[in-house]
Amino acid sequence: MKVFVPRDAAAIAVGADEVAAALVREAQKAGVEIRLVRNGSRGMFELEPLVEVETPEGRVGYARLAASDIPALVAAGMLDGKPHETCVGVVEDLPFLKAQTRLTFARCGITDPIDLEDYAEHDGYKGLAAALALGPAGIVDAVTKSGLRGRGGAGFPTGIKWKTVADAKADRKFIVCNADEGDSGTFADRMVMEGDPFMLIEGMTIAGIAVGATKGYIYCRSEYPHSIVALNKAIASAKRAGLLGDNILDTPFSFDLEVREGAGAYVCGEETALLDSIEGKRGVVRAKPPLPAHVGLFGKPTVINNVLSLAAIPFIMDKGSQAYADYGMGRSRGTMPIQLAGNIKNGGLFEVAFGVTLGELVNEIGGGTLSGRPVRAVQVGGPLGAYFPPSLFDTPFDYEAFAAKDGLIGHGGVVVFDDTVDMLGMARFAMEFCAIESCGKCTPCRIGSTRGVETIDKLRAGEAPQLQREILADLCDTMKFGSLCALGGFTPYPVMSAMTHFPEDFAAAERTLAPAE
Amino acid sequence: MQPPTYEPWSPERAVEIIALHADREGALLPILHALQHAFGHVPDAAVPLLAGALNLSRADVHGVVSFYHDYRRAPASGKVLKLCQAEACQARGVGQVTKEVEAALGSKIGGPSADGRVTFEAVYCLGLCASGPAAMLDGRLIGRISPDRVAELVREARA
Incomplete structure (x- = not known):
């Protein structure tokens, strides 16, 4: 029987490792054979550590557990999915999850993040297969048609960026993933890296094929040690399976990938500072032009994209541009993994099509403040994003709508403050x-x-x-x-x-x- | 994450570590991380070694070491407790928690405690923005630090 305890940093920070150890110990004592899976987080952080037990009815969850709760829970029949005061029922039926449209986060929390077979069983590497059939120009065309815009904050059309690099002539080109997720109130990149790293690897591989790049770097901040471990394990596994390295799946395409660790400088989330940092320099911003697409890493044409942009690619390849573009509003197509954070009752990852209003996110989905006091201000888009008062809660989540209210959606972080804020x-x-x-x-x-x-x-x-x-x-x-x-x-x-x-x-x-x- | 154990500074060992990574493109940051991982800090004595191995000026290397918040020029005093001071943790009450940790340690955030057993520092975001206030104690993440858990946190930090 499978038992799931998340390996996500937000679960580990509240005792998931200790809970996992206690489960193994108590199951052994009770003579029950369990297969412990360290999954990604479902993104409902108030419920962590959220342990799930596989039952014929579905995966039943037990929320906010401590290691000391486990002996009593096992005795009460937790491993058979029996009721208990900590039981939240079948996890997939929870309203917070049911209200979402999970395209990028379809697997996160469900699979074993570093098990390549599990990934393949859940549509993994279907995007790469489709991309190989399309060929480089076809991939760029499909990404352009999907309407995907850079999820790091700037919202630049990803397809146009890729086309620029594809058209550039050079002996070497690079794919760089910006995983320097320094904005307070954001953790979606971290959840991808810890909860579904193969998706990012697959997305970067497709990007490499599309533009003719043979080497990729993931620049991950040092504050995310668990992400770095998960990425390195996944990369090693993909290499062993011939999904990275020379002649991927016996095609003419080669692509290798390396993780680079940041060193605590927020400004390295700025793309040109990030490139300098990978080059071994101070993370100092470059003047543009030239664009990184022309003169990027080590002076070569470089695609630099956020984790979420690259992670959206396998879905777009597998299901088609239109399937992605069908979601959203205006020029904001697809879904946005929104991160509800700060003083909020139901904090966590909420992936939804563009167009949901700020008020719906904060009050309905988020359930208002954790402190129970009135909401006074909401900062959207990280430390560089505007503070919105409740009078602007009718603003839809959309690049242009936020810009029209002198704000920005940035990387999709929403930090809620109650009326005690100064x-x-x-x-x-x-x-x-x-x-x-x-x-x-x-x-x-x-x-x-x-x-x-x-x-x-x-x-x-x-x-x-x-x-x-x-x-x-x-x-x-x-x-x-x-x-x-x-x-x-x-x-x-x-x-x-x-x-x-x-x-x-x-x-x-x-x-x-x-x-x- | 295991608590770190550091070896005493040794130029010979540093040269070995530098040689392991020197052929990588953009090798300086990976080497600095490896040195700090081994010794717990990157002493000034490492700067000429790095400059020589990577064909850089000492000023270039010094510029990089001093630019990044992560690199320590001297060993930390005792365990390192980093408490997130960014907006999401502020919204969840890290201001009060910080004051109480400061009172318990007898020192301000940004340096060693009065007894030298803890180095108490700010960090700007651990990605635990709906689980804060959040901290990292010698590499181990700790979430939901309410004021009533400060005593326990400080005890662990001093242990």
């Missing part, structure tokens, strides 16, 4: 974070962020507050239009949105002065 403090944090993480190449970012912190401190102290607000707005304008990359260029989003939508927090100093007059 928005002046959050604006200060945005500037402070930019100052800590700035690569230092351009002045607006390097110096502007430090001046921003100082200006907010003066505002807080009540020193000519109207003047400070004007200086802050002016500074944000300079950073937005004068910075080389999104770090300095987008830090104004959280700052200005906080000031625009929560002016009362920026007027506190004046308010306290008023009664003295």
Whole structure:
């Protein structure tokens, strides 16, 4: 009988390893033979560690277990799927999962992530087979028609990027996967790497065939040690099976893959800084042009895509461009793995077609705040994303709709704050974070962020507050239009949105002065 | 993740480690990781060795070592406790948890504790944004750190 205990970092952080060890021990004591599978997470983090037991009715889940619960649970018939107060029933029937459209996360939580056979049994490598039939030009065409846009945040059409690299002439080309998922409130890349790494490997292999690249790098942040382990195991397994290396599946195509570990610099999530980092340099942003598609890694034409962009490719190849493009709204096609985070009751991974509103995500799917207090602000798109008040909750999740409200969807992180949040403090944090993480190449970012912190401190102290607000707005304008990359260029989003939508927090100093007059 | 054990700094051992990776393209970061993995830090004495092996200037190597937050120029004092200070953990109350850890350690975040047994540092996101406040103690992840679990966390860190 199969028992599933996630290997995802979010499960391990709340005791999944200890739960798994206890299960093996107690099953042995009870004389029950179990096959323990360390699956990916289903993405319902409030329920972790979520243990699943295979039964004739489906996989029955037991939520929020601790190792100390296991002896009593086994005695109560958990291994037969018997009821218990921790039992959540058949996991696939949970409303949080049923409401999703899982294309990229179809396997995550279901399979053994580092078992190639399990992957193949669940549609794995069907995308590669389809891609080989299409040939390089056919692959690029299919990706373009799918409408897939870069899931890292910029939303650039993936097919056009691939076509540019495919058309470039060079002795070597590269595929680079940006797995430097530094945005707070995001973990979808991590879940792919830990929960379904072969999908990423397959997507990168297809990209390599499409553009004529023979080497790929996955640049994964050092804060994700479990991802690095899972990727390396999966890569080794794919190599043994002839799915990576020279003449993949006896075709003329060769593609090799290597994981590179970051070293704690947020700015390396910016694509050109990331390329410099792989080259062994400081993670300093390059001026564009030239684009990485023309002059990328080691000066060669390079496709650099986010984990989720590359992970979407096997589905598009296998099921067809139209099957992907049928989902979504406007120019945002397909699905987005949205990450519900922060002070939210049902936090986790929610993959859905573009078009769902922010309010539906936060209040209906997310269930409001974990603290039970009213929602005051929601930051969408990571540390460089805007803060939205509940009055903007009708905004649909779509690149253009968020841009129209002076925000961005970024990498799909949604961080919820309750009414105890100090928005002046959050604006200060945005500037402070930019100052800590700035690569230092351009002045607006390097110096502007430090001046921003100082200006907010003066505002807080009540020193000519109207003047400070004007200086802050002016500074944000300079950073937005004068910075080389999104770090300095987008830090104004959280700052200005906080000031625009929560002016009362920026007027506190004046308010306290008023009664003295 | 196993708790790390480090060997004492040895130039001979460093040369061996450098040679293992020196032929890789863009070898500097993988080598720095390997050195830190072996010794727990990358001492200044490693800089000329790296510069020589990779045909770089010492300034280039120093520039890289000092750019990245991960590389330590000196060994950490005791166990390393990294507590996430990013927005999602802030929304889940890491501010209060940080204050309580600071009080228990008798030191501010960003350095060694008063007794030198713990190095307490900020980290910006461990990808546990719906399971925070989150921490990493010598490589081991710990989620859902409520204020009432601080005493236990500090005890583990000092152990």
